[in-house]
Amino acid sequence: MTMTTADKIQANLKKRYAAERRFRSYGLASVAIGLAALLLLFISIIGKGYTAFQQTYVKLEVQFDEAIIDPQGTRDPQILARADYGKLIKKTMRKRFPDVTNRRDRRNLYKLVSPGAVFSIQDMVRNDPGLIGTTQTIWVPADDDVDMLIKGYINRDEPESDRRLKDKEIAWIDALAASDSLEKRFNKTFFTAGDSREPELAGIWGAVVGSFYTLLVTLVLSFPIGVSAAVYLQEFAPRNRWTDLIEVNINNLAAVPSIVFGLLGLSVFLNFMALPRSAPLVGGLVLSLMTLPTVIIASRASLQSVPPSIREGALGMGASQMQMVAHHVLPLAMPGMLTGTIIGMARALGESAPLLMIGMVAFIVNVPEGPLDPSTVLPVQIYLWADTPERAFVERTSAATLVLLAFLVVMNGAAVWLRKRFEQRW
């Protein structure tokens, strides 16, 4: 029996469909692996980080003793500013635990309250000197060790010698908790403060503002320069060996490791031009260098995708080259350019290595007030906190990562939205 063509096809058909199913399952498996990795990342970060959004506060019955704050009764702001408010807290704690008499025990007792409590009390008195002489119930941040014990990160079953909190301290904390003097509250400090050696006083606001100024400088420099370069190369430049060379180099620059740009910034901007160290201005300059190739490549691709018929239509009307570009090509290419720029900015936001080189890795407590103030940025802040020994910084590291991820998601979302919103069909 001879096989007809249909028979031959039939014989192969099963194999062909099997190959097709296999191919599809490979793709599906890859997607699944990718999603699983992403899920794992999010579970791990959120699991470690969410507790940082709460902070333990301790209730104190503070007696604003005039003898300690302002013995002469002058109410002079300078005297009020210089007064020893720590004494008030120590006195309160002694009153709360009268049976602690040993000097060393007392010192440990005082440490249950965050050093930041002194400043909150000082602020209260400055804002309302009338408090002097009264007794107030106030909530102040507890020390990070207290916070960790309350959140369950300190194992009570460990031998005392291995534990950060000794048995006595745990007993005091339990006593405070039993009398409802400890409470977990929303950690506003984390979103409003700069960096600090004390975890309970450390916040990301300084890094967020630093990142903002850095990205502002990056955007202001890389967008106009990148778009102008792309427009010139794509629309005006003659095709010759020089433009080919430039194109190859731009593509190569996009692949240069970011730390190299950091080294360049260190030697040119800091050592040669003597710009301020740790400043968002310099960070922005370095990140602009890094982002420019991305912006140029994305902008050129976007210009290239504008159909030639639109260009011909404009030129055929007697529009000059510049009018053609400005009136027709640029508006159509703009969404793509903006998308490319936002993606480049998102990359710049997540960049830490080049900024280490120019000193943005310094410990900076103050929130920067301009692009010339020393500051750090979010990813570097994460790096700094990841490096600290305190247990309380672990959750803050994760929480800061969450904030960074949120910014990145918002920026990429904006890019997608822009593309969808202004996409032209023709």
Next chain:
Amino acid sequence: MLNQKPAVRLENPAKTNDVSPPSPVQNREFDSKTVGCVTVDKPIMTTRNVDVYYGGKQAIINVSIDIAYNEVLSMIGPSGCGKSTFLRCLNRMNDTIESAHVTGKIELEGHDIYDKKTDVVTLRARVGMVFQKPNPFPKSVYENVAYGPRIHGLARNHTELDEIVQTSLLRAGLWDEVKDRLSQPGTGLSGGQQQRLCIARCIAVNPDVILMDEPCSALDPIATARIEELMDELRQNYSIVIVTHSMQQAARVSQRTAYFHLGDLIEVGETSNIFTNPQDKLTEDYLTGRFG
């Protein structure tokens, strides 16, 4: 596509006919092997010995032809014969192709358009172009038509601009269809309307010559008929050069026809003569459907 590709064109074909205009290649003051009468009495544009090269490849070989006032000149020929290339020389659209190189002389009312002093912007305003695929700008209908007058500063105020837009759309036979949706995007119109919008956009700057590169190839027969009708009306005010693949269209709309073959201009003549009595063997073969 081509069934026969003669390496060397046949010299003046033996066939002579006393109905046709005087001897095919007469004593011209320029060198041309084209059969028929390439010159006219009062040309608006003249082209003499035009060669076009794309890199090393020659796409147009020694083409000379005149374009008269108020006529429709159609250019026909098989694909790749260079008719579009030649058309694009007439308003220097070939400038946008970097490898293209044009030699010879092309004059618009006595001025060499490839002269260094000739401004290409002015030239393209005087020699407008309508493309094969309708290419309205992704802007409103009004903005599409107003664009030319605006960049050339033809209207002093809004009233004048409105007038120009209305007249142009009226002349393009599109006004009644779009007068209520001038602010809607031009890209939302049907294919035939889009092409008429492109014609309106072109005549809004009041050019002397309109070049049309297969303007109906993307349109259905009804839209094609409307555009052909329109061309006949536009001839009252403009000279039109049209490249077309449809011999019937050439026969319907044009007064003179030029037949191109592999970069050569083979034959030029009154449309009626060319179609009824072609002088050259190649022209005849093409028109009778032996190739092309």
